Amino acid sequence: MLQEILISGFGGQGVLSMGKILAYSGIMEDKEVSWMPAYGPEQRGGTANVTVIISDQPISSPIVSQFDVAIVLNQPSLDKFEDKVKPGGILIYDGYGIHQPPTRKDIDVYKIDAMDESMKMSNTKVFNMIVLGGLLKVSPMVKLENVMKGLKKSLPERYHNTLPLNEQAILRGMEIIQLERKAE
16 A cells, blocks of 8 residues: 655645644554655745655655645645646545636546535634545545544644544544546
């Protein structure tokens, strides 16, 4: 099993955290993992992305030019990374941040209205966990129990009281993700 994943959006959307939680989850399952963030000096509000590789075999390089899965949370990320998804791969996008939806026909395209759902849950901080839940539904690369362990490891202890809400958000993301277009 080899999964090369890109997560991209604005700083402050939890992009890097989502990648870190995925990486920790892979480690909990004794998989080989690479986590490589990229962001500008403005972080919150600027663009940020992270590449996560989870594999059963040693990872030869953290540098990836094409991805199995891309999660894009804003229009600049979609514009930049839609072409970087491998044919037959998966692209997941949040409907709130995208004004011109993906156009490729050779990939599976999923839409998740995570921002809208996080507002319904009265906590926009769980936005990224809703997206993560959607990812795990369409590509179950790590187990939910290990995601929760990874989340606990990545959150400062003072926020451990939010673990049940985050788990609820992950489960909700699994419910609301929708296939928009299957690869032709």
